[in-house]
Amino acid sequence: MALMESIKQKARSEKKRILLPEGTEERTVQAVAQIQSEGIADVTLLGKTDEIQAVARKFNVSLDGVTLVDPEKDKDFSDYVATYYEMRKDKGVTSEKAEAMMKDTKFYAAMMILKGRGDGMVAGAISTTGDTLRPGLQIIKMAKGISVVSSCFIMEVPNSNYGDHGMLIFGDCAVNPCPTAEQLAAIAVSSAQTAKSLCGMEPRVAMLSFSTKGSAKHELVDKVVEATRIVHEIAPELNVDGELQADAALVEKVGQLKSPGSPVAGKANVLIFPDLQAGNIGYKLVQRLAGAEAIGPICQGFKYPINDLSRGCSVEDVVSVVAITAVQAQNL
Ligand code: ACO
Secondary structure: OHHHHHHHHHHHHOOOEEEEOOOOOHHHHHHHHHHHHHOOOEEEEEOOHHHHHHHHHHOOOOOOOOEEEOHHHOOOHHHHHHHHHHHHHHHOOOHHHHHHHHOOHHHHHHHHHHOOOOOEEEEOOOOOHHHHHHHHHHHHOEOOOOOOOEEEEEEEOOOOOHHHHOEEEEEOOOOOOOOOHHHHHHHHHHHHHHHHHHHOOOOEEEEEOOOOOOOOOOHHHHHHHHHHHHHHHHOOOOEEEEEEOHHHHHOHHHHHHHOOOOOOOOOOOEEEOOOHHHHHHHHHHHHHHOOOEEEEEEEEOEOOOEEEOOOOOOHHHHHHHHHHHHHHHHOO
16 A cells, blocks of 8 residues: 555654544544554544543553543633534524534534644544534535535556556545536546645546447536536646546547547546446445455545545544545645
């Protein structure tokens, strides 16, 4: 896993403050020991202090240098309740509801980042993707110029020459169920940025469909064509082509035949799926059938980085996602 090693190395070069709101979760606490000893980030665990300490004792983990925050006992609790109320009162949030929301460590962590007490957050070992991302969507919101938060996976396919020696970016495989053409274009631009900033790739972006360059007519194809047009408009410097079938995107001979002269067809390294069904199924098939390493989902487009763990994650996964989040924070 040369890529993960280089991401960890980069994280160490300028340490960021990463918040872990699932502070009493066992894999998270064990990961903290490794993150600290490898110097990957400065971490804060959120939760009831005595419960966090009990888990640390159980696994013989030192919490030296780790910041512990119990929202309900924190000095800023009432300030954060008031801020959340102001942000959400037009959505029907009462002050009682705001207080209840700030007792949720994920919402509290998002507010800590907004207030400058952290650079990024990682959760999801015991929460769904929706519950992990919602605090970010409501409190942290999107980076300037980004219209939608999305996600991608770094896929490392063994013994393959597709993409960059088997490395490809797949987006969006985890967040937007049914993106519009505008959102699909934003997903493409964000995924290309992630390819560049995390993997050092020179992105060649394929907008995937079941049609290549008009070979089929359908409104689903029209959406991908329109998304491609928008990418050309908003990111004219980006190498992008669409609509392309997966083989036209990846296989040199097929690409040359179906989209001659394209800077992308036959050599794409960033694949943009037309919706979440295709993206989620696509990455899982490549992971299982081709034995690919799937790193992610890596969330992209937030003003400050938030990443979602799988509930089946290992301690090593938590360490890796913290390193990725730290590097995203460096790149802001
Ligand atoms: N980008 C930017 N803003 C968004 C996005 C987005 N992608 N999605 C929702 N929002 C906004 C909403 O407009 C809303 O704004 P507002 O409340 O200020 O008006 C705010 O964020 C919160 O929205 P909610 O309604 O609370 O959230 P929603 O119910 O729309 O859920 C979510 C968003 C959680 C990302 C949803 O789209 C979702 O569940 N996606 C699928 C996740 C999933 O199950 N993935 C598959 C599993 S992951 C895997 O296999 C690796």
